[in-house]
Amino acid sequence: MSVIRSAVTGVGSFLPEKVVTNADLAKFVDTSDEWIVERTGIHQRHQAREDEPTSDLAVEAARRALADAGKTAADVDLIIVATTTPDQTFPATAAIVQAKLGAPVGIAFDVQAVCSGFVYAMSVADGFVARGMAKCALVIGAEEMTRLMDWSDRTTCVLFGDGAGAFVVEPREGQGTKADQGVLGFALRCDGSKSDMLYVDGGPSTTGTVGHLKMLGNQVFRHAVVNIAEAIVGATEAAGVEIPEIDWFVPHQANQRIIRGVGERLGLDENKVVSTVALHANTSAASIPLAMDAAIKDGRIKRGDLVVIEAMGGGLTWGACAFRL
The missing domain is CATH 3.40.47.10 (Thiolase/Chalcone synthase)
Structure with missing residues (x-):
């Protein structure tokens, strides 16, 4: 039986340039590299610049994913951004990403499920793509979690970092089996x-x-x-x-x-x-x-x-x- 699946055809990511090591954190909060690594496995994290909003990270990841899929912004008809650190309360960060990418008028909105946001966003994209409502979707997870940190709280501030990743999702015909793409x-x-x-x-x-x-x-x-x-x-x-x-x-x-x-x-x-x-x-x-x-x-x-x-x-x-x- 022929079915339409939503398939990942391109993947891309972007990390801010600044790297913050555990030793860097130990300079201003009561912690150590040994303490952090033992409890979390974390050695370092990236931190966005003050003038580098979440949408900037999302756009760079999206561009790389589109290139990986052999697509351009002109092909995109759906943008879903999973984020808990939007640029503004509104509009949706996805709308800002659409404008920065130069993508045409289409569907764009955010999904908020915190760390689960990307999985939730993928399910939403699947609903659009597999049902013929979108032909080229960008599913983006983009966060600047360091904006939410209390830098005096060693139990939380050592855990989080900033970054973005994106999938291009397109329809592919399958046979309705587990072998389908x-x-x-x-x-x-x-x-x-x-x-x-x-x-x-x-x-x-x-x-x-x-x-x-x-x-x-x-x-x-x-x-x-x-x-x-x-x-x-x-x-x-x-x-x-x-x-x-x-x-x-x-x-x-x-x-x-x-x-x-x-x-x-x-x-x-x-x-x-x-x-x-x-x-x-x-x-x-x-x-x-x-x-x-x-x-x-x-x-x-x-x-x-x-x-x-x-x-x-x-x-x-x-x-x-x-x-x-």
């Missing part, structure tokens, strides 16, 4: 009763300020491994594939201990797990495409590979997607 299955979840575990203490309708990120780290960790593993199982079941068939697991890059814990819970070969958290830290919705681009560029992930992406973030939101590159 494109998206095969999703599992998306949210439990709003646990929103106090990870949140920002500000907003337009409450404090009128941006606020700072707050996290109950131990509780988030406890939920992360179980919830993420469940979502991965759900996505693979929806795709009609078994866990051992996964070629590459590209998780949200929050914490090396979480990444390792999920892999062990599912019995995944650690050589199939992509980890960039040491170099990028937690870039929220940008972390999956950043890691995916790194693994494609270094030759690990190849066309035809079965890839599973996953994330968990504030909300609590979590989810997973299985697709064949």
Whole structure:
């Protein structure tokens, strides 16, 4: 049976030039390289300039993804930006990206599911592309999480960084089997009763300020491994594939201990797990495409590979997607 799948045809990423090491942080907050690495696996993170908004990072990642797909901005008819650090309250950062790219009038909006934003955005893009409402979509995760930091709080400020990554998503004809190129299955979840575990203490309708990120780290960790593993199982079941068939697991890059814990819970070969958290830290919705681009560029992930992406973030939101590159 012939079906239309939404397929990833291009991947790109961008990191701000400034690198902040653990030793740099130790100069003004009570921490150390050893303390951070032991608990998180993070060695460094990137930080955007004051005059470098989220949309700038998104545009650079989008341009690289378009080039990888052999497309130009003129081809784009849908832009979805997953971000929790928009340029402005409104308009959507996607609208600003559309203008900066010089893309034609089309559909453009943001998705806010914090660290899970990229997986959620991919599901939305799938709804447009696989149903013929878009022919060339840009799905972008772009974040400047360092803007949300309380730099006196060593439990949070050491965890996050800035960056952007993008997928070009286009329709591809398949046979309705797990061998098809494109998206095969999703599992998306949210439990709003646990929103106090990870949140920002500000907003337009409450404090009128941006606020700072707050996290109950131990509780988030406890939920992360179980919830993420469940979502991965759900996505693979929806795709009609078994866990051992996964070629590459590209998780949200929050914490090396979480990444390792999920892999062990599912019995995944650690050589199939992509980890960039040491170099990028937690870039929220940008972390999956950043890691995916790194693994494609270094030759690990190849066309035809079965890839599973996953994330968990504030909300609590979590989810997973299985697709064949």
